[in-house]
Amino acid sequence: MTEITHNTTMMEKGDSLWDKAWYKFKHDNMGKTGAFIVFIYLIVALGVWFGFWGGTWSDTSDQLWQGPSMQNWFGTNVIGQDVFTRAIYSTKVAFEVGFIVALLSTALGAVLGAISGYFSGSWIDSVILWLMGVLDSIPFYLFVAAVAFALKDNPFAMHIAMISTFWTITSRVVRGEVIKLKGQEFVEAAHAIGVSQNKIIFKHIMPNTSHILLVQSTIAFVAAIKSEVILSFLGLGVKDGVSWGLMISESTQDVLAGHFNNFASSSAFLFILVIAFNMFSDSMQDALDPKKVG
């Protein structure tokens, strides 16, 4: 299967799409900076996961509304919790949401998009297209609320709602690409030697959409993190624990009283991660766009 992927992309200059992409990415400073920052965040998140730091996020103290100091780098909040620790711990929460949603929504979009593209024009395609149209027409916040109702406040209601709406974007892109691919010789050849339909779709065609999937998953990751913040603020997202969204939600009270620590640190953590991810994602899009070869 890898031979086939390579053969189709290697035809021109003997370099695969991935080799060229890697070469371009290495020379893209914006992209490298973005990737580096995301990597630091990832280490922070993993550190929280393995319990190296951030474990004391819920500890209270009698130091209320403190400004930045050596003990509390970003100050403390209304009940004396260390804002820095809370922001660090929230990194893990954000990565959890981002990874789960990006992985599953991209996978779902890839499978359904490939099926609907391969059978384009048939009833299967119509059903999938209809489903995408329907999911795109339900207002997002209402859909999240509806899923939360139906799942009786399951903590994963937010994730499930995001996965079931985000896949449509990936699916549309993959569908278009698969329609293009299925007319190519390698698919014809596979047909001719009697490869089964499932194998053609999932082993021959789908690997050729992997560059799209990589880019789409980074977009889904960013969208998930940003949605988490707004949903948690509206009371539809993270309910137990702490997240940047909950911190911002708390801080709406703080800012009116003139305490900006909480707001500033959660916003800054969120903003830096999202912009770094956007830079990384843009640079991957440029690098992996076969139209821009050369």
Add this chain to the structure above:
Amino acid sequence: MDILKFALRKLAGGVPLILGVTFISFLLMIYFGPDLTWDKLGKNPTALEIQEVRHELGYDQPFLQRYGTYLKELVTFDFGNSQVVDKKVSTILKETMPVSLHLIIPGFILGNVIAIALALFAAYHRGSWIDKLIMTGSVIGMSISFLIVIIFFQLLFCSSYGLDMFPVRGWEVYDSEDNIIWYQYLRYVTVPTLATVFVALGYNTRFYRAVLVEEMTKDHVRTAKAFGHTPTSLLFKGVLKNAMVPIITRIMFSIPLVVVSGSLLIESYFGIPGVGKVTFDAIIAGDQNILKAIVGLTAVLFVVVLLLTDILYRVFDPRVELK
């Protein structure tokens, strides 16, 4: 005549979409949704009382019949009373719809017009520092959460920690006869509009620039340039008009979602009594009748938008046939 036939066929084609949206939301929100029986009952209800309330709410009917009732409500635009406020759902919507429209329209128009202008500018100076500046700005705009922008702008413009020029929240812009007081309107609408425009600019500029750059690299533009057309006529006639199809698609399809989702956050944060706030309150309180109405109407709006988009394509591109 052709247009009418086309419109009717398009609307009929939208029926499966409306059925799908209403079915999924009915299933999730109402059928598996919160059971309102106990909210309506007093303490220690008898079995008979429970049954009466369940009958009143329609819980004892089979699934398809309940879904059918919902569709009938959607067609007749009669969703009954709100389950929280003692008002008809249609009256609530009639009162709040104008507020939402007044709130959204300036930001929506500005967000798109300014974005197209910036995108034209960036695309024309492609590769130069102006282009890079505009694109960097739009990535920054894309990366800031809408929520943060709202809080920050409120702090900056409305609080004593900032400029303190505008009211913090509320919407007191109508006089006793429901006419708009323009001075008040400007006072209340400015900060929400600035926030919407700021966020919209990031995404829109990027999208429009990509569309325009693609159009700009085409042969007819090169030819026009060679013939010595001025940049203005080149940009507006050669590029913008040809790029209208994707631009219209984007603008039109953002309408239904902007009306509900976009205003939800702004209205609940600024305490503006529009459709978004009604939706948010209904979500929190589990007011199913209002939610049913809003989901159903959004789906209808989507179908209407699909239709209008197709007709608009025809206006800008005579090659498109209304089939």
